[in-house]
Structures are given as C-alpha cells and as structure tokens.
Amino acid sequence: MADESERLKNEGNEWFKLSKFHKAIESYSSALEHARTPVILCNRALAYLKVELPGAAIADADEALSIEPGFVKAYYRKATGHIELGKQKEALKDLKKVVQMVPNDPDAKAKHDACEKEVKRIRFFEAILSPDAPTPSQTIVLDNLKVDASYDGPRIDGTQLTQEYVTGLMQRFKEEKLIARRDIICILLEVLKIFKSLPNFVSVSVPDDEEITVCGDTHGQFYDLLNLFKINGQCSPKNRYLFNGDFVDRGSYSLENVTTLFALKVLYPDSIFLSRGNHEGLSMNRVYGFEGEVKKKYDDGVFDLFSEVFNALPTGHIINGKVFVTHGGLTSKDDVLIEDLQKPNRFGEIPESGLICESLWADPQPMKGRSPSKRGVGLSFGPDVTEAFLARNNLKLVVRSHEVKDNGYVVEHDGKCITIFSAPNYCDSIGNKGAFIRFRGADMEPKFTTFEHVQHPGKKAMYYSSAFGGMM
Known part of the structure; x- marks a missing residue:
C-alpha cells in the first residue's frame, strides 16, 4: 500500500511539473486512498492553490497538521490559502507559527514580515475610513484637472x-x-x-x-x-x-x-x-x-x-x-x-x-x-x-x-x-x-x-501583486 501511494504521489508530482494541476490533484487523491500522509496532503494543497481552490488547500493543510502538528509546510499552505482569500490577518497567524518553529529561517522571516506589514497597512486604512466621508467621486472637480503640455x-x-x-x-x-x-x-x-x-x-x-x-x-x-x-x-x-x-x-x-x-x-x-x-x-x-x-x-x-x-x-x-x-x-x-x-x-x-x-x-x-x-x-x-x-x-x-x-x-x-x-x-x-x-x-x-493566446511585451502575470515574499 505504501509503495502504491508513493508511486501515485510521484505521478502527481510529474503532472504538477507539467502544470496539469487537475491531473496532479487526481493522482494525489488516489495516493491518499492508500496512505494519508502530511507530505501528500500538502502536495495536493499546493495543487489546489494553483487551481484557485484555497478552501480545499486549507482543509488539506489542517488535516496534515492533525497528523503531524509540527509540519511546517502545512502552515505555509494555510497561509497562502488565506492570502488567496484576502484574509491576511489569518495568514499572519499561520506565518507566526512558522517563525516560531524555524526561527533561524530567513525566508520564513521575510514572508512573515511582508505579511505583517500588509496587515498593518490594511488596519491603518480601515481605521481612517469614516462612513460619513465623501466618496472619491464626490471629491473630484474634473475642471481642476489639467493635462501636462x-x-x-x-x-x-x-x-x-x-x-x-x-x-x-x-x-x-x-x-x-x-x-x-x-x-x-x-x-x-x-x-x-x-x-x-x-x-x-x-x-x-x-x-x-x-x-x-x-x-x-x-x-x-x-x-x-x-x-x-x-x-x-x-x-x-x-x-x-x-x-x-x-x-x-x-x-x-x-x-x-x-x-x-x-x-x-x-x-x-x-x-x-x-x-x-x-x-x-x-x-x-x-x-x-x-x-x-x-x-x-x-x-x-x-x-x-x-x-x-x-x-x-x-x-x-x-x-x-x-x-x-x-x-x-x-x-x-x-x-x-x-x-x-x-x-x-x-x-x-x-x-x-x-x-x-x-x-x-x-x-x-x-x-x-x-x-x-x-x-x-x-x-x-x-x-x-x-x-x-x-x-x-x-x-x-x-x-x-x-x-x-x-x-x-x-x-x-x-x-x-x-x-x-x-x-x-x-x-x-x-x-x-x-x-x-x-x-x-x-x-x-x-x-x-x-x-489561442498572443504574445505580449513587458511584464509577466502577477508582476504587481502583493506577493508576501514570493508566496503567491
């Protein structure tokens, strides 16, 4: 059973390398029928993230942590899932766990600090919002805007x-x-x-x-x-x-x-x-x-x-x-x-x-x-x-x-x-x-x-994204 699980996990890894993420999910799911391990769960979680199913990724990460509470990769998966859902505060909790577990890892610290900075920015934005404040459109006088010569x-x-x-x-x-x-x-x-x-x-x-x-x-x-x-x-x-x-x-x-x-x-x-x-x-x-x-x-x-x-x-x-x-x-x-x-x-x-x-x-x-x-x-x-x-x-x-x-x-x-x-x-x-x-x-x-797609110049996808140290 363990050998078959390993074979299917490796098959999933190959599909993942080819960007065939749904195929990878199928292989990982079959592998999990033979052995539910934190590694396979986190591999499937990453594939779920690639096809924009962060809820499923978080569920897999939670199961991985129930099996092995100290499995650091699972907290990374949870954090990324929460970020994909726009829940940066929840992601920060996950990344704090990571930093506690691997305090000397510079990559973990960088991701944590980037997320913490974003959470502070959002909190500041929310703090200055007032329900009585004018909307952006109400503050603009178009005639006052000039075009540079x-x-x-x-x-x-x-x-x-x-x-x-x-x-x-x-x-x-x-x-x-x-x-x-x-x-x-x-x-x-x-x-x-x-x-x-x-x-x-x-x-x-x-x-x-x-x-x-x-x-x-x-x-x-x-x-x-x-x-x-x-x-x-x-x-x-x-x-x-x-x-x-x-x-x-x-x-x-x-x-x-x-x-x-x-x-x-x-x-x-x-x-x-x-x-x-x-x-x-x-x-x-x-x-x-x-x-x-x-x-x-x-x-x-x-x-x-x-x-x-x-x-x-x-x-x-x-x-x-x-x-x-x-x-x-x-x-x-x-x-x-x-x-x-x-x-x-x-x-x-x-x-x-x-x-x-x-x-x-x-x-x-x-x-x-x-x-x-x-x-x-x-x-x-x-x-x-x-x-x-x-x-x-x-x-x-x-x-x-x-x-x-x-x-x-x-x-x-x-x-x-x-x-x-x-x-x-x-x-x-x-x-x-x-x-x-x-x-x-x-x-x-x-x-x-x-x-089919056409070529475009310049910037690749996600160039301007808030990437939290590369998590996205």
Whole structure:
C-alpha cells in the first residue's frame, strides 16, 4: 500500500511539473486512498492553490497538521490559502507559527514580515475610513484637472468620448503608454454614472436578426482582449458584447484592460455590458496585483476611484428573458426569483455571504444538491439546482465564468449551464485556450469560438501583486 501511494504521489508530482494541476490533484487523491500522509496532503494543497481552490488547500493543510502538528509546510499552505482569500490577518497567524518553529529561517522571516506589514497597512486604512466621508467621486472637480503640455496622446474634449478617442486610447495602451490622468478619471466618473443607474441584474435585448457575444474572465490580459476584438470585430451598436467579470488582477495589463472596457461602455452604453466578478473588489485587488498596478501607473486617488466604480458594477444580466449571466453562479436557496436578486444593496465591497456573494463566487458541481465550496467562499451547485432555478424563472440557460477551462468553455448540467473563460494561457503559464459565445436574438442558441493566446511585451502575470515574499 505504501509503495502504491508513493508511486501515485510521484505521478502527481510529474503532472504538477507539467502544470496539469487537475491531473496532479487526481493522482494525489488516489495516493491518499492508500496512505494519508502530511507530505501528500500538502502536495495536493499546493495543487489546489494553483487551481484557485484555497478552501480545499486549507482543509488539506489542517488535516496534515492533525497528523503531524509540527509540519511546517502545512502552515505555509494555510497561509497562502488565506492570502488567496484576502484574509491576511489569518495568514499572519499561520506565518507566526512558522517563525516560531524555524526561527533561524530567513525566508520564513521575510514572508512573515511582508505579511505583517500588509496587515498593518490594511488596519491603518480601515481605521481612517469614516462612513460619513465623501466618496472619491464626490471629491473630484474634473475642471481642476489639467493635462501636462508634454502629453502627446489622445485627449477627451470635455467629457464626451468619441470613437476616434477610444481607438487612440487602445493604440496608446498597445504601445505601453498611459493616457492622461485627467482622462482616466473622466472615464471612471462617466462610467460610474451609468452603473449607478442600473439594477443588480440588467435586462439586455437583442433583435432577432442580430447577435451578442458573451465573454468570460479576461484578467488583465489586454493583448488577448485586442486579439478577441480582431477575431470577432470591434464593439459597435451592431456588434454587442457582454463581459462577465474579472477584468483585472493576475494579468499585469489590468488597468489597460478594464479602462478599455469602461471607455467602450461610455461610448456605447447600450452595446457593451459589464458584470462584476469576484476580482472587482478590494480584498482581491490588494493581493492579485490591480492595486499595485494602478498605484504604480497613476496613484492612490485613481485606485480609490476604480474601487468605487467596481462597487457599482451590476451583478449580472438576463439576455432576451432567456439566458441568465452572472460571474459565479446560483445561490444557496431554492426559492430565489430574479426579483429577489434585485433587492440586495450591491453598492459596496463584496459581502462574505448572501445572494451577491454567492452570485459572484459559486461553482457548478456534477452531483445533485449543494456542497460547501472548495474555494472557501460561496458554494457548489448541482444540475437539479440549475434546472429548478431556470424553471422557476422561466429561463433556458445559465452562463457563468469564474473558472479556467482547457478549451475555454465547458457545457454542464444537461446543457443548461455553460462556463466561459476568455483569458488564454491564463497567468502566462496554464496553456488553456480562451473562448467566447455568440447568441443570435431569434433563438439564443450558443455558438462557441475558441482562440489561442498572443504574445505580449513587458511584464509577466502577477508582476504587481502583493506577493508576501514570493508566496503567491
């Protein structure tokens, strides 16, 4: 039994080296059926972290510690899982244990100190927040913002965006140049007005003889976004798009990516639709790079304004009364109607529970019913949950994103639940394809297109992330 466990563990290690993390998890899981050792549990925990299942990683680390309380690697895994969930205070507790166990390890001390510094920064930020303080948008007078005379890029005349300006913006970003600070603030203020006018779930109408393209996560992969537009055509009143969240983080061109989408929304408010993802929030932005990127490219004030805009993004969309689109998936209650999803106040940070949280964090599962999420947030929902929700709300299909897929998309739950993911070669390492769906208004039947990644210059994924001494 021990020999078979060792063989399967080594098999998992080989899959891991090839970045085939789901295969690695399968091998480690099989190994654990023969022998539950702290080493195999921590190996599987690391693979879970690679596929963004920190809840499962923390559970494996806890089991490893129940077997061997002094197993240092398990505390590292727990700390990384808590960081992935934006729970830096919990991670610091784990890293304190590590430092106690290996006080002379400089790497452990560096990770602990980096995490401690971040916790202090967050505490300071929380301490100075006041519920009565004006929002960033309320403190800005656009007319007081001037553009430096040396700036040679496109300029917004007043607050009116034109097709010429947006084309120039995309070209400038492609050349790794920034637009004027005044103009990015203008775009954020204008798109904020639009989002504030919308309900949690927005109804989208597509004429019978026209189409809409639904895209999943793009995660700061701006050059792949440009390629997507090259393949499928630029956004226009006759070429509608819906981007289903996670515009930022991980990819190191997140500012360019999300600003392009926001500029298009201002230019064509009825032709491009944007849903919030679980990464359009402060806790994720602190860890996965967007905060660091914006502050490096602009400043704190621009980042704070982005956060305010993220807090106003719609939770999802319903296309032609038939296709339900949200970033994560369905909820923990059986009797939820669309009107119930319209009730929560979405204007704030993503809550840790409730309908909005579940909509942005949930995942489908093959078995019936519901299960706790391996992410550590939200839940997993089965085909019976999907079928009941669709029947109750007179819908035909759920489209969600939130998970990388080898081919860019997966159809599950008897064809009634589609996952779409539009960031090919995710994090510059996974090797997956991207995909998008086209729906014609007349029948709303999905037609899939997959595409490969393109090369991009400069910074690799996670370049701007708060890496806590390399843990991420």
